[in-house]
Amino acid sequence: MADASETFLRDALAGLTAPTKTLPGKYLWDDTGSDLFDRICAHPDYYPTKHEMALLPEVAADVAGIVGAGVGVVEFGAGASRKIRVLLDAMEAPEAYVALDISGDFLAAAIARLAPDYPHVTMTPFAADYSRPIRLPEGLAGKNVLGFFAGTSIGNFSPDEAAGFLARARDTLGVSRFLVGADPTRDPDRLKRAYGACDGLMPALHLNLLARMNRELGADFALDNFRHEARVVDAPFRVEAHLVALRPAIYRLGGREIRFEPGESIRTDTSHKYAPAAFRALAERGGWRPEKMWLDQQGAFSLHLLRG
Ligand SMILES: C[S@@+](CC[C@H](N)C(=O)[O-])C[C@H]1O[C@@H](n2cnc3c(N)ncnc32)[C@H](O)[C@@H]1O
Known part of the structure; x- marks a missing residue:
């Protein structure tokens, strides 16, 4: 190394x-x-995860209906790979899950815990830096692909970098949909x-x-x-x-x-932190078309489905 x-x-x-x-x-x-x-x-003070987890079952059911069967999911910054369970549980016969993260050992351990619960899903932990161009491992070509970028991670980029990341993700994922978390909190x-x-x-x-x-x-x-x-x-x-x-x-x-x-x-x-309209504008700069948005009742978390 x-x-x-x-x-x-x-x-x-x-x-x-x-x-x-x-x-x-x-x-x-x-x-x-x-x-x-x-x-x-x-931790009780860290609100984003709780609000996103509360919103995810409804989002996952809607997204499952939109993307249909046999999807390959690519998650950017998968971390402990907990949120993906809600998506995989809602989708019809998902085929593949590529979990990408810079923290390779932690990711490998997370996928080793996840994989036995989804024996029909091909799982690929992929240690990579998404601030650079990414080429996915073979296997997703021609598949129905859903990208997933959970939490508030898009906010860790500056707006210009975030537009660049979204454009690179569009190149990585090809014709696909992309579910992206954004935090609109202002308090x-x-x-x-x-x-x-x-x-x-x-x-x-x-x-x-x-x-x-x-x-x-x-x-x-x-x-x-x-x-x-x-x-x-x-x-x-x-x-x-x-x-x-x-x-x-x-x-x-x-x-x-x-x-x-x-x-x-x-x-x-x-x-x-991105209010819904600001995030939609950012997604468009990155070459995606905003398709649907879910906002939790307290306005503390949003998930956006993009089409590219
Ligand atoms: C704030 S955590 C979010 C984890 C999980 N997605 C969630 O929503 O709970 C950010 C995750 O992205 C990963 N990460 C941060 N920068 C990265 C990069 N440049 N390339 C790949 N992964 C990165 C971290 O290792 C971490 O797992």
Whole structure:
């Protein structure tokens, strides 16, 4: 995995030596990060998963009627592969499930748990980075394909990157439909609670990025010199995760010195929030036609079915 480490180091140095320090959110996701996120999903303050899970049975029944029998589902960022069960249970004789995620070991374990419950579905765990072009493993050619991008993951891209991702997904999936989650929440208190402490789980997820750089890239970040902070920011409306330095410090990474003043932060992730009309416009920029949308009663989560 020399290449993966080199890319990680190059991306980390580019972000940490920029005037505003950032790290790409995709490096949050290793075994530890994925496990922490799975626990965050069960935390009462993290509303998106609960609202999406409450909406999914109705969505799955409608989507099953629209896509028909014998579908191959491709999930981007499948994580623990829990939500897919609702879709597979609703669809008529689904044939294949390709689960794609950057956190390969965690994904493989999740599919090993899922597969025995769906003996007639061909399951393929696929470790890949969806911020780059993806070629699916053989086997879906000519199939009736449904893409699935659950949770609030589309919001982790900037709007321009999200349009690019949607266009690449259109190339990957071919003529297909794409079911995409989007979070329309605007309430700053609810957002700060969900992206705040979650009893220490959210800080642990973001601090794991520093721990990963220490472990995998030989860096020497002192984790106890950083506190996690969630900031609600406008234009475009989003939540940003920051690790804020408490004391001045100099750390070493890849032969370079990374200096921090007290209060200076690293932005470790961003979650853009999309009202339904804004998401539809984004999907159209990515080359998809919005076909149907489901919004939960409290307006706290939406799922969009796109046609391409
Ligand atoms: C916020 S979690 C969502 C997990 C699950 N889909 C859900 O809705 O609960 C984001 C998932 O996307 C994966 N991921 C993040 N960036 C990725 C990338 N660039 N390529 C592939 N997978 C990625 C992470 O490993 C993680 O499993």
